[in-house]
Amino acid sequence: MIRIFLYQLKIILNNKTIIFWTLLFPVILGTLFYFAFGNLYSEESVLKTIDVAVVDETENAEPYQMFQAAAEELEYSDGTAILNITYTDSYEAEALLKDEAVTGVITVKNNGDITLLVKESGIYESVLSGIIAEYHKFNTMINEISVENPQALEKALSIFYEGVDVNVTDSHTEGNKDPYVTYFYNLIAMMCLFSSFSGLGIVVNCQRNQSDVGLRVNVSPVKTVFIELAGIAAAFLVQLVCVLLGLFYLITILGVNFGGEIINIIITSVLGTMLGVSIGYLIGHVGKGGLNTKIGILTGVELFCCFLSGLMVGNMKILVQKHCPIVNKINPSAVLEDAFYAQNIYGAGERFYGDLILIAVITVVLLIVGSIMAGRNKYASV
Amino acid sequence: MAETVIKVKNLVKQYKELTALDNFDLEIKEGEVFGLLGPNGSGKTTTINCLLSLITYDNGEIQIFGKNMSGNRYDIKAKIGVVMQNVAVFQELTVYENINFFCGLYIKDKKLRKQYVEDAIKFTGLEDFKKFYPKKLSGGLLRRLNIACGIAHKPKLIILDEPTVAVDPQSRNKILEGIQELNRQGATVIYTSHYMEEVEQICTRIAIMDKGKCIALGTSEELKRKIKNTENVIIDIKKIYDEHIKGLKKLSHCYDIQYSGDKLTIKFSGGKHNLINVMNYIAENNISYDRIYSELPTLNDVFLEITGKELRDREG
Ligand SMILES: Nc1ncnc2c1ncn2[C@@H]1O[C@H](COP(=O)(O)OP(=O)(O)OP(=O)(O)O)[C@@H](O)[C@H]1O
Ligand SMILES: [Mg+2]
Numbered sequence: 001m002i003r004i005f006l007y008q009l010k011i012i013l014n015n016k017t018i019i020f021w022t023l024l025f026p027v028i029l030g031t032l033f034y035f036a037f038g039n040l041y042s043e044e045s046v047l048k049t050i051d052v053a054v055v056d057e058t059e060n061a062e063p064y065q066m067f068q069a070a071a072e073e074l075e076y077s078d079g080t081a082i083l084n085i086t087y088t089d090s091y092e093a094e095a096l097l098k099d100e101a102v103t104g105v106i107t108v109k110n111n112g113d114i115t116l117l118v119k120e121s122g123i124y125e126s127v128l129s130g131i132i133a134e135y136h137k138f139n140t141m142i143n144e145i146s147v148e149n150p151q152a153l154e155k156a157l158s159i160f161y162e163g164v165d166v167n168v169t170d171s172h173t174e175g176n177k178d179p180y181v182t183y184f185y186n187l188i189a190m191m192c193l194f195s196s197f198s199g200l201g202i203v204v205n206c207q208r209n210q211s212d213v214g215l216r217v218n219v220s221p222v223k224t225v226f227i228e229l230a231g232i233a234a235a236f237l238v239q240l241v242c243v244l245l246g247l248f249y250l251i252t253i254l255g256v257n258f259g260g261e262i263i264n265i266i267i268t269s270v271l272g273t274m275l276g277v278s279i280g281y282l283i284g285h286v287g288k289g290g291l292n293t294k295i296g297i298l299t300g301v302e303l304f305c306c307f308l309s310g311l312m313v314g315n316m317k318i319l320v321q322k323h324c325p326i327v328n329k330i331n332p333s334a335v336l337e338d339a340f341y342a343q344n345i346y347g348a349g350e351r352f353y354g355d356l357i358l359i360a361v362i363t364v365v366l367l368i369v370g371s372i373m374a375g376r377n378k379y380a381s382v
Numbered sequence: 383m384a385e386t387v388i389k390v391k392n393l394v395k396q397y398k399e400l401t402a403l404d405n406f407d408l409e410i411k412e413g414e415v416f417g418l419l420g421p422n423g424s425g426k427t428t429t430i431n432c433l434l435s436l437i438t439y440d441n442g443e444i445q446i447f448g449k450n451m452s453g454n455r456y457d458i459k460a461k462i463g464v465v466m467q468n469v470a471v472f473q474e475l476t477v478y479e480n481i482n483f484f485c486g487l488y489i490k491d492k493k494l495r496k497q498y499v500e501d502a503i504k505f506t507g508l509e510d511f512k513k514f515y516p517k518k519l520s521g522g523l524l525r526r527l528n529i530a531c532g533i534a535h536k537p538k539l540i541i542l543d544e545p546t547v548a549v550d551p552q553s554r555n556k557i558l559e560g561i562q563e564l565n566r567q568g569a570t571v572i573y574t575s576h577y578m579e580e581v582e583q584i585c586t587r588i589a590i591m592d593k594g595k596c597i598a599l600g601t602s603e604e605l606k607r608k609i610k611n612t613e614n615v616i617i618d619i620k621k622i623y624d625e626h627i628k629g630l631k632k633l634s635h636c637y638d639i640q641y642s643g644d645k646l647t648i649k650f651s652g653g654k655h656n657l658i659n660v661m662n663y664i665a666e667n668n669i670s671y672d673r674i675y676s677e678l679p680t681l682n683d684v685f686l687e688i689t690g691k692e693l694r695d696r697e698g
Contacts, residue, residue: 003483003486004483004486004487007472007475007479007483010474010475010479011472011474011475012474013474014474014475015474205472208436211470212466212468212469212470213470213471213472215436215464215466215468215470216464216466216470216484216531216532217487218434218436219434219436219459219462219464220459220484220487220488221456221457221459221460221487221488222456222487223456227487378438378453379436379437379438380397380437380438381397381437382431382436382437
């Protein structure tokens with residue numbers, strides 16, 4: 001058994017086509033991504049203190065002071081201030097904005113309203129608008145409280161500081177919300193799904209109606225399923241190493257900031273690779289035809305899954321979610337992507353674990369169905 | 383009395399409308415080198431696939447080593463070595479690794495297996511190519527590797543399906559000698575081919591197949607004795623007149639004359655001085671020719687006489 005496993009390892013490792021598509025191709029693609037989006041990416045990848053100009057247009061100073069106090073309190077979870085404020089008048093503020101010395105201009109109006117002026121749209125601009133929106137909400141609340149219950153004002157203010165901080169942290173600092181990081185997550189997901197090709201290769205090599213080697217395997221006194229399982233284990237191992245190498249390359253060589261916890265990314269990759277291999281295992285057992293036919297079928301199936309999960313047309317996943325949500329729960333590509341997404345944006349929470357369980361379930365189902373098909377070992381012709 | 387190794391009764395195999403095997407019977411005794419001879423599409427490979435339970439069949443019984451064969455008779459499979467018509471080796475493994483992999487499916491003991499693999503390599507003359515990948519091997523060497531993979535575990539029954547297709551004469555002889563050597567070491571052999579010379583050379587008994595039926599069975603001598611033809615006198619000749627053909631046909635014991643490709647074949651049934659009679663006729667009629675010689679009937683003649691067609695297209 002171990003000997004068969006080792007030979008299967010060698011068979012996969014020596015298959016240049018498989019190694020190319022599952023390791024080199026994604027790495028090349030990742031590098032291209034990196035250089036294509038590199039500028040945008042590095043500029044926006046690390047959240048830093050945002051320069052803003054604040055303009056006071058109030059007549060009585062109270063709303064202004066309140067905002068000022070609040071804004072200076074804001075900080076990222078690691079303690080660095082979110083805003084670096086320049087207090088100035090509206091004329092100079094616009095000049096600063098024009099010179100890109102500040103990202104935005106915040107104006108506190110007389111009625112307590114706050115407006116934001118930005119030059120372009122980007123992640124810092126959206127952080128700013130998030131802060132403003134948050135402040136508006138609390139401002140309204142504070143006004144209500146101060147009318148109804150002036151004593152509680154102090155307390156409400158302290159809630160506000162906490163609130164803004166928590167909110168900003170929640171949506172912007174844990175995980176990398178940068179859209180470009182999604183490409184790299186998708187790349188890893190693709191590497192996982194590409195594992196299916198070596199899974200498929202193993203099965204084809206063991207099926208007598210699909211390959212000449214399969215014939216030889218079938219006349220031997222060893223049950224085909226053992227040889228297949230040893231091969232599947234080998235395929236899993238090789239592909240996992242490929243994915244991890246890919247990750248390593250992206251993170252350490254290219255310096256991609258994936259945002260999520262590395263351990264969660266690795267767990268997802270492990271399960272994703274299992275998923276990929278088992279897709280190949282199942283396709284290998286469905287119908288006849290040799291390796292090339294099967295590769296065609298497999299490619300078709302996976303492209304379709306990726307299409308449904310929005311890897312090709314951006315909002316496809318949302319459309320599917322709206323009209324047929326179950327598809328997003330059983331589409332391997334969609335579930336895998338969602339797991340990566342969830343751990344990045346929400347961390348290791350309910351949604352992430354739910355996705356992991358789904359991946360495991362789909363994997364097991366694919367393996368079982370494949371084995372059942374393998375068990376029907378009667379052929380009218382080979 | 384030698385034991386029966388293979389017994390096939392009333393085997394029927396249909397591929398849709400096509401009947402690939404039509405009530406085929408076969409009985410092979412221990413120690414035989416049994417030849418299945420037939421033209422392309424006669425059902426040789428189908429027979430072997432049925433024997434090994436690789437495909438289902440529509441009717442009939444197959445016993446190997448006295449037991450009913452089926453896909454999960456791993457005990458029977460363990461005693462069989464198979465060399466399929468198509469080369470079946472892993473492109474990703476070297477010569478040595480391929481043999482070791484397949485031998486390992488039969489032989490668990492590491493030391494014994496090592497010995498067996500070395501034996502197989504020596505036996506097929508692949509010593510210099512142990513570390514080669516199949517891609518780098520010539521057609522003949524690849525065939526030898528294919529054989530080594532099938533027989534390394536020293537099986538009691540060896541089934542070879544056209545192992546010499548597209549092989550150079552040197553490799554072919556090596557393969558044929560090897561098969562006879564395996565037989566001397568105690569293996570029973572089934573050998574399919576559409577090359578009658580090979581089958582004649584190594585097989586102790588021959589079944590001639592056509593359209594899924596066994597049309598003749600026996601040793602090559604027996605098969606030849608069964609037919610009318612006893613001698614063929616062949617003249618290499620560029621041009622011959624019809625009147626001369628008619629004249630030759632009147633020679634005693636001559637029953638048929640064919641002329642094709644500058645070769646005139648005069649068929650005799652019995653008679654002792656056929657060649658001399660032909661030469662006399664040629665001398666009397668001043669016919670000019672290149673070469674004249676006499677041949678004993680071959681299995682091709684057997685096939686020709688029974689089916690009315692050639693076993694295979696004459697080469698050249
Ligand atoms: N999978 C199949 N489906 C349909 N017909 C088949 C199939 N396999 C073989 N046949 C047909 O069955 C007949 C017997 O084929 P088989 O392969 O047994 O011949 P063979 O004697 O081995 O020929 P060859 O010398 O070419 O190997 C042929 O007419 C062939 O066309
Ligand atoms: Mg054949």
